[in-house]
Amino acid sequence: MVYTSDLRKKAKNRKTNEKRQFVKDIKNAVKWNLPRLEHDTTSMENVPREMATRLLRLDKVATKTDPEGKHAMQTLIASGYVLRPVRQFGREYFRRDDLVQSLKAYVGA
Structure with a gap:
């Protein structure tokens, strides 16, 4: 017999494993x-957010x-690894x- 608490625990473990893999x-x-x-x-002095995302292949x-x-x-921004972007002209x-310095610190390079 399967109890609902067991099903909830399995679902929670799956979500945490997926989150862990996503971060990795x-x-x-x-x-x-x-x-x-x-x-x-x-x-460049400033890098657009879209360009950074594309070049990093996120x-x-x-x-x-x-x-x-x-x-x-x-x-990456919410975790504090990258500083928040500055808004200029709608972008x-x-x-x-x-950006480069914080990403190097994040990956340990």
């Missing part, structure tokens, strides 16, 4: 693609649930030096 996938994507971000934005972390990578980037920009 974000960290791997940042680690592998950080040199590309650093190279492609060398002459849109490939969860293609079904987050095809644009917005949730993955927001997870959000990261300061390049702060």
Whole structure:
């Protein structure tokens, strides 16, 4: 006989495992693609949020649930690994030096 408390516990464990894997996938994507971000934005002072997401390939972390990578980037911001972007002219920009430095600290490079 299966009790409802057992089913709830299994569902909770599945969600925590999925969350753990999502965070691990974000960290791997940042680690592998950080040199590309650093190279492609060398002459820039500010990096648009969409460009940072595309260069880090955060849109490939969860293609079904987050095809644009917005949730993955927001997870990094909410966790405090990346500073909040500054809004200019209706778009959000990261300061390049702060972004690269904080992402290097995040992945341990």
